[in-house]
Amino acid sequence: MTEVTMNVNGRKVTRSVRGNELLVEFLREQLRLTGTHVGCDTSQCGACCVHVNGELVKACTMFAAEADGAEVATIEGQANADGSLNVIQQAFQDYHGLQCGFCTPGMVMSAASLLKDNPKPTEEEIRHHLQGNICRCTGYHNIVRAIMAASGQETPAVAAE
Amino acid sequence: MYAFEIERPTSVADAVSALSADEAQPLGGGQTLIPTLKQRLAMPSKLVSLAGIEEMKYVRRDGDVLVIGGGTTHGRIAREAAEHFPGLAALAGKIGDPAVRNRGTIGGSIANNDPSACYPSAAMACGATIVTNSREIAADDYFQGMFTTALEEGEIVTEVRFPIPEKSAYMKFEQIASRFPLVGVFVAKFSDRVGVGVTGASNDGVFRWTEAEEALAGNFSADALSGVTAPPASDMIADLHGTAEYRAHLIPVMTRRGVAAAA
Numbered sequence: 274m275t276e277v278t279m280n281v282n283g284r285k286v287t288r289s290v291r292g293n294e295l296l297v298e299f300l301r302e303q304l305r306l307t308g309t310h311v312g313c314d315t316s317q318c319g320a321c322c323v324h325v326n327g328e329l330v331k332a333c334t335m336f337a338a339e340a341d342g343a344e345v346a347t348i349e350g351q352a353n354a355d356g357s358l359n360v361i362q363q364a365f366q367d368y369h370g371l372q373c374g375f376c377t378p379g380m381v382m383s384a385a386s387l388l389k390d391n392p393k394p395t396e397e398e399i400r401h402h403l404q405g406n407i408c409r410c411t412g413y414h415n416i417v418r419a420i421m422a423a424s425g426q427e428t429p430a431v432a433a434e
Numbered sequence: 435m436y437a438f439e440i441e442r443p444t445s446v447a448d449a450v451s452a453l454s455a456d457e458a459q460p461l462g463g464g465q466t467l468i469p470t471l472k473q474r475l476a477m478p479s480k481l482v483s484l485a486g487i488e489e490m491k492y493v494r495r496d497g498d499v500l501v502i503g504g505g506t507t508h509g510r511i512a513r514e515a516a517e518h519f520p521g522l523a524a525l526a527g528k529i530g531d532p533a534v535r536n537r538g539t540i541g542g543s544i545a546n547n548d549p550s551a552c553y554p555s556a557a558m559a560c561g562a563t564i565v566t567n568s569r570e571i572a573a574d575d576y577f578q579g580m581f582t583t584a585l586e587e588g589e590i591v592t593e594v595r596f597p598i599p600e601k602s603a604y605m606k607f608e609q610i611a612s613r614f615p616l617v618g619v620f621v622a623k624f625s626d627r628v629g630v631g632v633t634g635a636s637n638d639g640v641f642r643w644t645e646a647e648e649a650l651a652g653n654f655s656a657d658a659l660s661g662v663t664a665p666p667a668s669d670m671i672a673d674l675h676g677t678a679e680y681r682a683h684l685i686p687v688m689t690r691r692g693v694a695a696a697a
């Protein structure tokens with residue numbers, strides 16, 4: 274076991290971790306932050322996406338020990354300070370960007386990382402960015418529309434491709 | 435996963451000494467190794483994480499050579515190589531997805547030598563040099579077949595040096611489920627030669643298609659390839675994603691597209 278300290282959603286936490294403990298196991302089982310989902314556990318689906326030092330990563334494919342000293346952001350830290358949904362989350366609700374909701378935490382974290390670097394992405398850029406996030410319900414159109422709306426752009430009526 | 439410890443050195447020297455322990459293995463971005471560990475296909479006693487070694491993370495130009503630290507992520511290469519070597523930057527920007535590119539490293543990819551990995555095709559086409567903690571190895575000598583390289587136990591890929599071509603392009607025919615190339619071809623035109631590196635296709639891993647290189651050296655146009663026969667299907671990988679004949683057919687197709695697109 275090694276001791277790790279990280280800042281998770283603005284809160285400093287120190288815990289012991291096993292060498293083979295994944296970041297997603299640490300978040301879900303030690304911190305009980307179960308909003309970060311495990312869909313595939315093989316770095317295909319993106320349900321486990323979080324930010325480590327501001328970068329999008331799949332928490333099922335990184336060890337907790339490697340996040341020692343890092344800033345980690347998960348879906349639980351995304352809402353506004355007053356508890357209301359942030360602009361991306363609200364847009365997912367407004368544009369029906371979710372159905373079962375299983376992929377949604379990863380989609381929101383992925384969208385947030387895109388908009389940080391590219392505040393007005395094109396529809397094509399959004400689709401390219403979401404390549405590592407799989408949704409079995411929505412067919413993606415409404416997710417793309419939600420992200421267009423969250424970035425303050427016109428939303429395509431029926432998305433291309 | 436079996437149990438193991440993780441060590442996080444901050445210099446190449448410390449990593450090399452940590453790797454001298456029995457059954458110790460380097461951990462790059464983990465994008466290949468972690469899935470392998472989950473399947474219990476590897477049983478290291480200790481993983482030596484290279485991610486904390488700042489001296490292995492850089493993209494810099496040294497005259498006509500682009501020098502990339504072995505710990506540099508695909509995402510950073512996509513951004514920082516763009517100005518100097520757009521063909522390589524585009525290759526890096528098409529690996530996996532954004533989250534994979536934020537962790538996976540060029541050193542890990544080159545060390546793993548997956549028969550469908552992208553960088554080895556560029557390394558072969560350009561005549562890159564693979565630099566380790568102890569020596570320099572020419573790409574032609576380094577890649578030795580599927581998942582096989584010249585690396586010794588405990589040796590770390592610290593740098594890859596790519597001679598910068600006048601024009602280049604990477605053509606990736608994506609296997610749509612994994613997003614690895616079914617066949618990928620890197621075409622590099624230098625003032626005095628042309629390199630064509632092929633990945634994803636052969637049972638022997640990455641290779642140079644020398645007949646095409648010769649034809650293109652005299653006439654760098656897609657037409658120059660019309661008389662050149664495709665590499666034989668008997669050497670190609672066959673799986674549920676494509677037959678050996680299909681892969682063999684894709685090689686000249688992707689090479690022509692690469693020549694046409696080279697910038």
Ligand SMILES: Cc1cc2nc3c(=O)[nH]c(=O)nc-3n(C[C@H](O)[C@H](O)[C@H](O)COP(=O)(O)OP(=O)(O)OC[C@H]3O[C@@H](n4cnc5c(N)ncnc54)[C@H](O)[C@@H]3O)c2cc1C
Pocket residue numbers: 315316317459460461462463464465466467468484504505528529530531534537538539540541542543545546548550551552553589590591592612613614615
């Ligand atoms: C969904 C997905 C899609 C992908 N698509 C592509 C693709 O299209 N094209 C492509 O090329 N790759 C693809 N990859 C693989 C990705 O590029 C990996 O990042 C890469 O193959 C391995 O790099 P890594 O840094 O993650 O290495 P790791 O997984 O950490 O290590 C791989 C191997 O190399 C060793 N190693 C790591 N670093 C070094 C070093 N510096 N020196 C010596 N040995 C080292 C390790 O011990 C291990 O044996 C994909 C991966 C995923 C998960």
Ligand code: FES
Pocket residue numbers: 310311312313314315316317318319320321322331332333334
């Ligand atoms: S659970 Fe991590 S990518 Fe699917």
Ligand code: FES
Pocket residue numbers: 370371372373374375376377407408409410411
């Ligand atoms: S809403 Fe169900 S998987 Fe995306």
